Amino acid sequence: xxxxxxxxxxxxxxxxxxxxxxxxxxxxxxxxxxxxxxxxxxxxxxxxxxxxxxxxxxxxxxxxxxxxxxxxxxxxxxxxxxxxxxxxxxxxxxxxxxxxxxxxxxxxxxxxxxxxxxxxxxxxxxxxxxxxxxxxxxxxxxxxxxxxxxxxxxx
Amino acid sequence: xxxxxxxxxxxxxxxxxxxxxxxxxxxxxxxxxxxxxxxxxxxxxxxxxxxxxxxxxxxxxxxxxxxxxxxxxxxxxxxxxxxxxxxxxxxxxxxxxxxxxxxxxxxxxxxxxxxxxxxxxxxxxxxxxxxxxxxxxxxxxxxxxxxxxxxxxxx
Numbered sequence: 290x291x292x293x294x295x296x297x298x299x300x301x302x303x304x305x306x307x308x309x310x311x312x313x314x315x316x317x318x319x320x321x322x323x324x325x326x327x328x329x330x331x332x333x334x335x336x337x338x339x340x341x342x343x344x345x346x347x348x349x350x351x352x353x354x355x356x357x358x359x360x361x362x363x364x365x366x367x368x369x370x371x372x373x374x375x376x377x378x379x380x381x382x383x384x385x386x387x388x389x390x391x392x393x394x395x396x397x398x399x400x401x402x403x404x405x406x407x408x409x410x411x412x413x414x415x416x417x418x419x420x421x422x423x424x425x426x427x428x429x430x431x432x433x434x435x436x437x438x439x440x441x442x443x444x
Numbered sequence: 445x446x447x448x449x450x451x452x453x454x455x456x457x458x459x460x461x462x463x464x465x466x467x468x469x470x471x472x473x474x475x476x477x478x479x480x481x482x483x484x485x486x487x488x489x490x491x492x493x494x495x496x497x498x499x500x501x502x503x504x505x506x507x508x509x510x511x512x513x514x515x516x517x518x519x520x521x522x523x524x525x526x527x528x529x530x531x532x533x534x535x536x537x538x539x540x541x542x543x544x545x546x547x548x549x550x551x552x553x554x555x556x557x558x559x560x561x562x563x564x565x566x567x568x569x570x571x572x573x574x575x576x577x578x579x580x581x582x583x584x585x586x587x588x589x590x591x592x593x594x595x596x597x598x599x
Contacts, residue, residue, distance in 0.1 A: 347569055349590040388538025416588045433571045435504040435590040
């Protein structure tokens with residue numbers, strides 16, 4: 290019995306090690322898919338698709354708010370033609386692998402003016418906090434960003 | 445044996461439920477103690493005391509950086525007499541109770557000028573991501589904030 294337990298424990302340890310290595314890759318992949326959807330289907334559609342129902346949002350310059358429904362209403366006011374591009378740089382998961390965050394840099398560009406000129410891009414960074422739901426899907430439960438230096442201005 | 449397992453499982457479930465209720469209270473208490481230390485012993489001392497060794501920092505308007513050592517060097521440049529007051533509004537923990545975040549509102553006030561006049565306060569909000577280390581102590585592994593509206597300006 291002791292031996293059986295030892296073997297079971299070893300097998301469990303290996304399974305855990307595998308599970309612990311996975312969540313960062315999973316969160317990074319989900320964040321990349323989220324960013325791709327924002328470019329392909331629009332910022333609002335992507336945020337609604339990847340937000341948890343009780344998401345907490347922390348807009349720069351505005352009051353925090355919560356809930357996917359409120360998010361959808363707010364994001365519906367983003368002007369058509371505006372783009373938000375981002376890429377995660379790093380993901381960090383908690384010890385149990387069901388909660389963590391990604392961070393990365395973002396570029397928001399407003400819609401072109403009537404003469405086709407694009408406004409200046411807004412450079413930022415973000416932290417998205419992710420939780421794996423009961424179905425194994427990662428949803429972001431919080432999202433916050435702030436300003437980053439313009440990389441071109443540093444050259 | 446089956447009965448014993450069932451009882452053990454029930455006891456484990458109760459223990460888990462208790463453990464799961466705790467981390468939010470723990471994180472809120474730690475964040476409040478962190479804020480109190482920032483007022484009593486200074487912003488830099490408090491951030492160094494509560495940061496994890498590999499903390500990720502996301503200063504508004506600056507590039508992200510990591511590591512408690514770098515944090516200590518950066519925060520050493522905060523002018524004497526500046527204050528940073530904050531209070532957590534809410535804490536959310538992951539399912540396993542060893543990882544989570546708090547958020548709240550903050551007020552940064554620079555040092556008084558030579559004629560004793562205090563500069564205007566900067567209102568903000570923040571998200572701090574916390575992890576319980578091997579010793580059971582909560583340390584923040586990431587910190588990000590951005591601007592909040594001035595509450596007085598809204599009246």
